[in-house]
Each structure stands twice: as C-alpha cells, then as structure tokens.
Amino acid sequence: MPPESLRCKECRTEYPLDARYVCEQCFGPLEVAYASRADADPDSLKRRIQAGPYSLWRYSDFLPVAPPKQALQAGFTPLLRADRLAEQLGLGELWIKNDAANPTHSFKDRVVSIALARARELGFQTIACASTGNLANAVAAHAAAVGLESYVFIPHDLEEQKILATGIYGTNLVAVRGNYDDVNRLCTELSAEHEWAFVNINMRPYYAEGSKTLAFEIAEQLNFELPDRIVAPIASGSLFTKIARGFDEWIEAGLLSGQTPVFNGAQADGCSPVATAFRDGQDFCRPVKPNTIAKSLAIGNPADGPYAVELANRSGGGVDSVTDDEIKAGIRLLAETTGIFTETAGGVTTATLAKLAARGDIDPEERVVIVITGEGLKTLDAVRGTFEAHEIEPKFSAFEDSVLSGAAA
Structure with missing residues (x-):
C-alpha cells in the first residue's frame, strides 16, 4: 500500500x-x-512476501519507496535459537536476531537502504549523515554502490575500526570536535544550506521506516507468529519504537494475531536519558553528556526518547541501563554461549537481558527475541584485556606444563 x-x-x-x-x-x-490496511487480504500479502527477494525489499508493500534497481541488499538476517544462553540465564525460548549479518555489519544498512532509495527518487545527488559510527559505515558504502557523493560527520573520538571502515569507501569523512549531539546540531544547520539528503535529518521519516523490517523478518522467521518479548538497544529511540510499529502494522493487516509484544529497552549507564525517564516516571528525557564505551548508543538528547518511554509503559516492559563492566561481560557472555561476537551495543542488550532474567521479570514460558545490531570487530578495544592468551615455547612439555596443568588446576 x-x-x-x-x-x-x-x-x-x-x-x-x-x-x-x-x-x-x-x-x-x-x-x-x-x-489503513484493515481491509487487506492477508493471504495475498503473505504470498507476495514469500515470493519476494531475500532482502528487506520483500516487504515493499509496507515501505514508503519502490525497490531500487541498483543497491546493496540489506536485511533478511538470521534469527537464531540461543538455547545455551537461555539455559545459563534460566530462560525458556530465546532467539537472537543477528543484524551484524548485513552488508556493513549493522542494522543501519536497513535504514540507509530506505532513505537512499527515497533520496534518489527525489533527485538528490549527495547523501550525508551525522553518525556515531555504524551509520557512517552504511552511508559511505551504500552511496559508493550507486555512485553518489557522500559526506559523513562523526565525533572525533570514534572507535578507530569504525573510522577505517567508513573512509575506505571514498566518502568525505569529517571528524567534529564534540559528541554526537554536537555533530547532529551541525548537520541540522548544514541541511538547511545544502541540497543534500541527510539520511537521519531531512530524510528521517523515510530512514526510520527501515527499522520496521526487523519486526517483519522476526515474525516471518517465527512462521508468522509474534514473540512475547523484545529486548533491544536504545540510542535515539527510533529503532525501538519502529520495531513495535512493524508488528502493529502486520497485526492490522491480518498477517499476525495477538498484541504488541512486551518491549524492554537497553541503555548504558553513561548515556541513559531514556532509562532515567522511565525509572522516574517522566514522559520526557533530560539531555545528558555521554560517557560510555557504547559509543553507538551515545546520544544524549534522543529524538524519539519520549516515544520509547511510552512504548515501554504501554507494552508492560521497561528500560534499563548497565555499566561499562556489565557491557563487556555481556559481549563475552553472548560470544561464549552463541558464537556471536557483538559490538558494545549488543553487550548492552545482552547485559540487560541478563539483568531482566536475574530479577525474574521474564516468565520461563515466554518466547524472547533480543536484537543484536552490530558486529564486534567494530569495537575491539572494548574486549581488550578481558581474556588471556597462553604464550609458550614450541615444546610438548611447555604445552603440558603451562596450558594443560593450568586448565586442570
């Protein structure tokens, strides 16, 4: 439609x-x-979806732009059963939506796909963004794939891995001396002066629609059934709220039966305006100055923060925050139990899941999905010093004495 x-x-x-x-x-x-999709034919919609490409464009009936002829193919990432992690946390049915499997290894490929397609329809020749890292990667890559010029604005102290993985695409990379909120203010001023498509500013209504496709995929991969609970990270709050909107749209269209899942948001203690607002019973978020290793979530003045609080309350969920040490432990817990190496945002999400489980907030009979939004190779510094490597002489006895004897101790 x-x-x-x-x-x-x-x-x-x-x-x-x-x-x-x-x-x-x-x-x-x-x-x-x-x-309104209330009068839609669910069977026809389902047939079109299942006959579609193995990308987010299989859901074009629910997107604001037609599938482009030339583009990186984002979406349709794995939904993986996580029985070992569930057992360790005392949970029942647990799934991981692993969006690190996208072209630039984060969910930002989804939102950029939609924003760039609409920008091209509107005739823009230059794509730009304000970014904490993952969006920078995606904008640079997607612009390169279709031959458009791009400008990417980032905080000057961004993780080196994300800077390298952006500049390689030939973008105009601009490091701003300030935090993300400073970068975003600058880009808002620039968007008023230049005929550029800033994907998360003047193209934001279309950009945000890409996050709905996470909900569509989760539901389809669960055989057109709803999960009971979603645990997802919160930066601006757009991803969190748009996943809920995706489920609601499919319920309205008759593709799903039931009600919106419970939504739990995850933030870092060093940048937790949404978690603080939820805890204090407020319907607004007080801006904060970020100070956390989870730089991809370090938005101190989240545009969709109030809507994230409203969703958490309406769905019977909540918004929690975790320390940097808990984030590192979450990264390792996910890796050791599932084989998935996530960036710091995923550590926030996993640590929040662990906190919910420890508090007894999750019923063992629930079907829970956690959303992992990025790849661990983007934030290697976060895991430095969290494990040891055995260094030995090239001798049998050295291995037996130093490694095996230590493991048996």
Missing part, C-alpha cells in the same frame, strides 16, 4: 512526501502515514 503523506506524530498535521522532518505547526517529528 503506497504511503499517503508525512504526518506529525504530535498534532497529526499532514505534509507532502518530500524531504522534511519537522512539523511547521508544533515542531513535532514527522513520520510516513499509510492508508
């Missing part, structure tokens, strides 16, 4: 489907509005 308009999430004023992101009446955020 094609989109009808852009609509303000606050006052419901509608606008054309062009490059804009804020309401002129109340300054609320805009999102893509579609016609």
Whole structure:
C-alpha cells in the first residue's frame, strides 16, 4: 500500500512526501502515514512476501519507496535459537536476531537502504549523515554502490575500526570536535544550506521506516507468529519504537494475531536519558553528556526518547541501563554461549537481558527475541584485556606444563 503523506506524530498535521522532518505547526517529528490496511487480504500479502527477494525489499508493500534497481541488499538476517544462553540465564525460548549479518555489519544498512532509495527518487545527488559510527559505515558504502557523493560527520573520538571502515569507501569523512549531539546540531544547520539528503535529518521519516523490517523478518522467521518479548538497544529511540510499529502494522493487516509484544529497552549507564525517564516516571528525557564505551548508543538528547518511554509503559516492559563492566561481560557472555561476537551495543542488550532474567521479570514460558545490531570487530578495544592468551615455547612439555596443568588446576 503506497504511503499517503508525512504526518506529525504530535498534532497529526499532514505534509507532502518530500524531504522534511519537522512539523511547521508544533515542531513535532514527522513520520510516513499509510492508508489503513484493515481491509487487506492477508493471504495475498503473505504470498507476495514469500515470493519476494531475500532482502528487506520483500516487504515493499509496507515501505514508503519502490525497490531500487541498483543497491546493496540489506536485511533478511538470521534469527537464531540461543538455547545455551537461555539455559545459563534460566530462560525458556530465546532467539537472537543477528543484524551484524548485513552488508556493513549493522542494522543501519536497513535504514540507509530506505532513505537512499527515497533520496534518489527525489533527485538528490549527495547523501550525508551525522553518525556515531555504524551509520557512517552504511552511508559511505551504500552511496559508493550507486555512485553518489557522500559526506559523513562523526565525533572525533570514534572507535578507530569504525573510522577505517567508513573512509575506505571514498566518502568525505569529517571528524567534529564534540559528541554526537554536537555533530547532529551541525548537520541540522548544514541541511538547511545544502541540497543534500541527510539520511537521519531531512530524510528521517523515510530512514526510520527501515527499522520496521526487523519486526517483519522476526515474525516471518517465527512462521508468522509474534514473540512475547523484545529486548533491544536504545540510542535515539527510533529503532525501538519502529520495531513495535512493524508488528502493529502486520497485526492490522491480518498477517499476525495477538498484541504488541512486551518491549524492554537497553541503555548504558553513561548515556541513559531514556532509562532515567522511565525509572522516574517522566514522559520526557533530560539531555545528558555521554560517557560510555557504547559509543553507538551515545546520544544524549534522543529524538524519539519520549516515544520509547511510552512504548515501554504501554507494552508492560521497561528500560534499563548497565555499566561499562556489565557491557563487556555481556559481549563475552553472548560470544561464549552463541558464537556471536557483538559490538558494545549488543553487550548492552545482552547485559540487560541478563539483568531482566536475574530479577525474574521474564516468565520461563515466554518466547524472547533480543536484537543484536552490530558486529564486534567494530569495537575491539572494548574486549581488550578481558581474556588471556597462553604464550609458550614450541615444546610438548611447555604445552603440558603451562596450558594443560593450568586448565586442570
């Protein structure tokens, strides 16, 4: 079903489907509005989905742009049963949605796919973004794949691995002396002066729609059934809330039966405005200055924070935060029990899952899905010093005496 308009999430004023992101009446955020799907034929929709490409474009009936002829193919990442992790945490049915399997190894390939496709439809020749790292990788790669110029703005102290994995695509890489919120303010000013498609500013309504495809894939991979609970990281809050919207759209279309799953959000203690608002019973988020190893979640003034709090309350879930030490332990726990090496954001999510399990918040009969949004090779410094390697002479006796005897001790 094609989109009808852009609509303000606050006052419901509608606008054309062009490059804009804020309401002129109340300054609320805009999102893509579609016609009601209540009268859709679920069987026809399901057949079209299952006959579609093995990418997020199989869900084009629920997206605001037609599939492009040339693009990196994002989406349709693995949903993996995590029995060993579940057993260790005392849980029942646990699944991992591993979005590190995308082209640039994070979920940002989804949102960039949609934003870039719409930008090209609108005639833009230059793509840009403000990024904490993963988005920088994705924008640079996707722009290179279709031959568009790109500008990527990042905090100056970003992880080296993410900087290298961005610059290699030939983008215009700009390191700004400041944190992400400083970078975002600069890019907002630039978007008013340059005819560029900033994927997470003037293209944000389309960009955000890409996150819905995580919900579509999870449901399809569960044989068109809903999970009971989703545990996902929160940075701006867009991913968290759009996954819920994806489930709701499929419920409305008759593809799923039931109600919105319980949603638990995960933040780092060093940047937890949403978790703090939830804990304090507030419907707004006080901006904070980030100080955490989870740089991909380090957004101190989250645009969709209030909506994330509302979703957590409405679904019967919550928003928790974890320390940097717990993040490192979460990375290792996931790796040792599943073979998945995640970046710091995934450590936040896994550590939050462990906290929920320890508190007894999750019923053993629940079907739980945790969303892993990025690859561990992007944040290698976070795991430095968390394990030891045996260094020995090239002798049988050295191995027996130093390694095996230590393991048996």
